Amino acid sequence: MIEPFAKPFYITQPLLPDMDEFNEMLKSIWASKQLSNNGTMVKQLERDLSGYLNADYLSVFSNGTVALQLACKVLRLSGEVITTPFTFAATTHSLLWNNLKPVFCDIEEDTYNINPDLIESLITQDTTAIMPVHVFGNPCNVAKIKQIADKYGLKIIYDAAHAFGVKVDGKPISSFGDISMFSFHATKIYHTIEGGALTFKDPYFKERADSLRNFGIKNTDTVLEPGTNGKLNEIQASVGILLLKQVESEIENRKEITNYYRQFLKDIPGIITVNDIEGVSHNYSYFVIRVDKTEYGYSRDELFDKLLEYNVIARKYFYPLCSNFQCYRDYPSSLKDKLPVANKISDMVLSLPLHGRMQKEDVEKISSIIKAIHEG
Ligand code: T4K
Numbered sequence: 001m002i003e004p005f006a007k008p009f010y011i012t013q014p015l016l017p018d019m020d021e022f023n024e025m026l027k028s029i030w031a032s033k034q035l036s037n038n039g040t041m042v043k044q045l046e047r048d049l050s051g052y053l054n055a056d057y058l059s060v061f062s063n064g065t066v067a068l069q070l071a072c073k074v075l076r077l078s079g080e081v082i083t084t085p086f087t088f089a090a091t092t093h094s095l096l097w098n099n100l101k102p103v104f105c106d107i108e109e110d111t112y113n114i115n116p117d118l119i120e121s122l123i124t125q126d127t128t129a130i131m132p133v134h135v136f137g138n139p140c141n142v143a144k145i146k147q148i149a150d151k152y153g154l155k156i157i158y159d160a161a162h163a164f165g166v167k168v169d170g171k172p173i174s175s176f177g178d179i180s181m182f183s184f185h186a187t188k189i190y191h192t193i194e195g196g197a198l199t200f201k202d203p204y205f206k207e208r209a210d211s212l213r214n215f216g217i218k219n220t221d222t223v224l225e226p227g228t229n230g231k232l233n234e235i236q237a238s239v240g241i242l243l244l245k246q247v248e249s250e251i252e253n254r255k256e257i258t259n260y261y262r263q264f265l266k267d268i269p270g271i272i273t274v275n276d277i278e279g280v281s282h283n284y285s286y287f288v289i290r291v292d293k294t295e296y297g298y299s300r301d302e303l304f305d306k307l308l309e310y311n312v313i314a315r316k317y318f319y320p321l322c323s324n325f326q327c328y329r330d331y332p333s334s335l336k337d338k339l340p341v342a343n344k345i346s347d348m349v350l351s352l353p354l355h356g357r358m359q360k361e362d363v364e365k366i367s368s369i370i371k372a373i374h375e376g
Contacts, residue, residue, distance in 0.1 A: 064183030270296025
C-alpha cells in the first residue's frame, strides 16, 4: 500500500529568483521611480532575451496571449488561418480576437504537432497564414511548413509558448517562421510571473509591435492605429532578468527527472512515453504520457481521478480539443472525422508533475503509484 503524498503534488512549481538579488533590483526600481512604460528593466530584459534566444529582434509583452494577438495584427492577417486544435485555448482565441477564422488541421501521432501533409488540402483563397504550435516544446516540421508557406505566399506565426530555448540542429527555434511567440507565464520553464515575447526577423515588425503594445502611440503628437495595452512592467522584467541565470540548470534538472520517469514507467503496460527527437535540444517543459486503456486497464480519465486520491495533481493538457469547445465546434473543420488523430490523442494524454526541484524519489513514487493502479 503506497501512502498518498502529504501535500498536493502539482504539475509544476515556478522557478523563483534569489530573494536578495530581487531585493537589490527592487531597490533600483524604487530609486528610479520608473515602474512601467518601457523602462530600464524591460530594455535590459529584451537585450538579454534576444541574446539567449538568438533572436534578431524581440519585444516583451504583459502575457503570451496578447503577444499572439498582436503578432496577427503586425502581419496584417485577414481571412482564414490554418492551425492546430491540440493546444491551449489562447492559440485559437487569439485568431478570433482578430476576426480571423481558424481552420483546424489534424496532428501527427508521434509529435502531437500540426501534420504538414494535411495543410495544403485546407488552403483556400482566403487563407493568409499558418499558426502551428510547438506543442510541449517539440518542434514542428519547420522545413515542410516553410515549403508550403513559400509556395502559397502564406505567413507563419509559431506559437512557441512551450519552446523556450529549444534548438533544431543547432538552430534556435525563434529562427523559424515570420514571428514566434513565447509565453512567460509562471507555469512555464522560464517566466516573468505573467509575460510573453515575440521574436522577429524584420525590424519593422518589432517597431509595429512596440507601438501596438503601447496603444498605437508613435510620439506625443501621433497615434498611428488602435493598439492596446500589452506592456510588461519593470518589476516583472526584473524577475525575468534574474531567472534567465537559472534556466540552464532548470533544463538540466528537468532532463534528469524526465529520464527517471522514462526508466520507471517503461515496463508498465499501456503507459506510452515519448523519447527525445534526434537533432533537437529539448527544454523538458512537460512530461506527457499516453494511456492505452486496453493494455493499462484504466482510461486516462480514470487514471487522472485515481492519482488525485494519492494527491498527485496531473493535468489533461490538451483536453478538450479547441475544435470541441462550444465556440468552435460548429466550424466545418472541427468535425471529429476530420481530426481523428487529435481526438484520439486528446483522450489519451496526461501531463505528469515535472519541475527542477523534484527528486528521483518523487518520480519513483509517482511511477509506483501508476504501476500499483494498473495492478489493481
Ligand atoms: N499558447 C499555448 C500553447 C499555451 O500553452 C499558452 C499558455 C498560451 C499560448 C498563452 O500564454 P499566456 O497568455 O498564458 O502567457 C496554464 C497557464 O495559465 C497557461 O499560461 C498555459 N499556457 C497553460 C498550458 O497552463 P492552467 O489553468 O493549467 O494553470 P494552473 O493555474 O492550473 O497552474 C497549474 C499548476 O501550477 C497549479 O496547479 C499549481 C502550479 N502553480 C501555478 C501558478 C499559476 C504554481 O505553483 N504557482 C503559480 O503561480 O493554465
